[in-house]
Amino acid sequence: MSWIDIPDGSPFGPENLPLGVFRYGDEEPRVGAAIGDQVIDLAPVASAQMLDGAQLFAEPTLNAFLALGRPAWRATRNWLLDLVRNENDRDAVEPHLTPQSAVSMQLPFEVADYVDFYASEQHATNLGRLFRPDSEPLLPNWKHLPVGYHGRAGTIVASGTDIVRPSGQRKPPDASVPTFGPSQRLDIEVELGYVVGTPSKLGAPVPVDSFEDHVYGVVIVNDWSARDLQAWEYVPLGPFLGKSFATSISPWVVSLDALAAAAVPLPVQDPAVLPYLSGSRLVNFDITFEVYLNGQLVSTPPYKDIYWSPAQMLAHMTVNGASVRTGDLFASGTVSGAAKDQRGSFIELSWGGREPLVVDGKEHTFLEDGDVVTIAAWATGGDGSRLGLGEVTGRIRPAVS
Secondary structure, rough: OOOOOOOOOOOOOOOOOOOOEOOOOOOOEEEEEEEEEEEEHHHHHHHOOOOHHHHHHOOOOOHHHHOOOHHHHHHHHHHHHHHHHHHHHHHHHHHHEEEHHHHHEEEOOOOEEEEEEOOOOOHHHHHHHHOOOOOOOOOOOOOOOOOEEEEEHHHEEEEEEEEEEEEEEEEOOOOOOOOEOOOOOOEOOOOOOOEEOOOOOOOOOOOOHHHHHHHHEEEEEEEEEEHHHHHHHHOOOOOOOHHHEEEEEEEEEHHHHHHHHEEEEOOOOOOOOOOHHHOOOEEEEEEEEEEEOOOEEEEOOOOOOOOOOOOHHHHHHOOOOOOOOOOOOEEOOOOOOOOOOHHHOOHHHHOOOOEEEEEEEEEEEEOOOEEEEEEEEEEEOOEEEEEEEEEEEEEEEOOOO
């Protein structure tokens, strides 16, 4: 319950309170919390209540707050919960509520490093069948380790940023030499991203049971993908220009504590994983994504059945001694379900372009200039309660000539 009026169907109820960075008019960006269709401007409220670390909410990114670590994250969440529940705090908070429609949301944190995994068995199987129809869809290593690659932190952009169609080398199977030009198979990838707060030391792997000590929360990720550029370049070293041009993230960071009610057991992993990937608290989250193309719902990928847990991703990412930093982002890779309308990319939804989708009476395979893609997500608790992650959106602009 909250004294703040929350519209029916809002993703940001009083148990959620995600953090983000907003700008009001010409004022400097600063940290806010979302509730209903409003933003709580945290800096003046925290200062008035003499909260430890109040000055961090006046920062233009969440990084300084993220670096405080789990005890401070939990204390801040408890403070926020009291603010929105306690009628006695109305006079302190109400003057600092601003409609979300009146602010512009910024990139919520400065991204230090970015890692993209490939953790959905259904997605990996679909692509294996598309790319290697005469072979086993999963490569031999896939069920032994969370496959991933390092991406570009500098091209992660805030939701609402236009995406310029990338250009590069492409070589169709029937061509003898490559050509250069705009991607003709521009795609999306529906992903869940994990935001690192507490850093680790170089040379010290992060155990799976220490996941919550390092990761603050989650964002929705759309990892745009140029499939034709990727197909020509990725053997033998993996994704490069086909992935590095842009990755969009949602503006609100939902804490792991807020998501706790949506935790579900990890699916059975067979064969058994190596000891460093085994732990007593391995979970996923019951999250459903909604993919909209030009306003029409085209897919609802489920996250709960993803094969590798985020704790295993972090453990594998650091098992060689690599460190993580405040602001690191690692993402699940494309999330796809078993049904056709649960696939998390257009290469799967159109089955390599051979089975077009019909949107507003028009056939679609890959993205066209002017297309708008919006990805929303909801977490479902064991009691049936819903908690929103917000949405991430982007419009495709023509390639630079």
